[in-house]
Amino acid sequence: MLGLQTRRVLLAAAALGLLVATSGCLRLDLGLQVRPDDTVGGTFTAAWSDDFVADAADEGLDQEQLDAFLDALLDGVPGTERTPYSEDGYRGYTASFTDRPLADFSEFGGDDWGYLRLDHDGREYALESHWDLRAAGFLDPGAFADAEILLSVDFPARVTEHNGTLEGRTVTWTMTPGEEYDLTATAVENDGIAFLIAGIAFTLVVCALLWLWQGRRLRRHSVGNPSA
Template sequence: MLGLLTRRVLVAAAALGLLFATSGCLRIDLGLEVRPDDTVGGEFTAAWSDEFMAHASDQGLDQAQLEAFLDALLDGVPGTERTPYAEGGYTGATATFTDRPLSEFAEFGGDDWGYLRIQHTGREYDLESHWDLRAAGFLDPAQFAGAEILLSVDFPARVTEHNGTLEGRTVTWTMTPGEEYDLNATAVANNGIAFLIAGVAFVLVVCALLWLWQWRRLRRYSIGNPSA
């Protein structure tokens, strides 16, 4: 899907002839949720900055052209639900998809721009990704200077390693055209058997302490009252 996405970015930009320098005008946001049943849901957002929209006519662009560009980006994203997006000074649309097998993300991408791999082995979830946004044909930094490309992944386990920004169990990476990025993250699920054993051991220790406290209390009472 990411390989398809990057190709759609190129096709959409070329088809609409958006050959102008625009700083921070575009936000592309892909959010994935990895679930315990090894399925993946997510949202893909494409939006223009409100500041750019206010001056788009100065570039000879009208509202229909801008909406057509976003439609071209969103076209083909799995799922059919599409909702308006307005957040952080950006306005556009979000396409939502659900219940994609995690296996689809084991070998994801692999084109000239990069790849994303998410694998689940035992208790461990591993993400490895590489994006070369300097590659010819992607969003030209001269045309889309400061365009914001976000990738966030919500793991079903505690994140133990990452090189992005962590909030709870979600790791987010922010990228821009003209740069190269290596992304990685590891999440580890709790060992259910070990947790159960630890819980049982805790209960036994508490019971033993209560029994010892009660025994000492009875013994002290018996010594202090020999006639009892």
């Protein structure tokens, strides 16, 4: 989710003592939308809690310094459009991106503390991801123990397996610094041939039932009207 430049900024900030420990101080939210044409769109949000912003002001940190920290986080995202973010008591920025090839996410990350693999093979989409948020260079668990780190993936197919939270076709994982996570999800597209065969079979059954119903109706009519 974050690049080498981000980790350097985090280390520098910690070394300078610029960040203070505040409950729920930071929200990082990466959302990916996988499309049927094997492209990916998404958003990445980096935001401070309102409580942290107030406490930071008391510690002598101004808004420009806080925004610079968020900018460093967002620099690792391929998005070109940034919009202000304000929700649930957090405020910051969201970077958006569209039409990224799915192949770009076949080996996303791969450094000391995490990676994400997202592949499409036949009718199956598979996500495999590992994040060691205990690793040096990530958010200091002491200062960011309650930071909220979210990863969500919206699949273009029915999700059959996952170890996150499922809503519709979207799987979401919630993580915190100082922990280690293995994330998995599998989604499978509908088999078009199987659905076609099932549709034909259903149509034949309906036609047969209608034929039987019509035949019984005609026989009943003939019995009730002998002269017919």
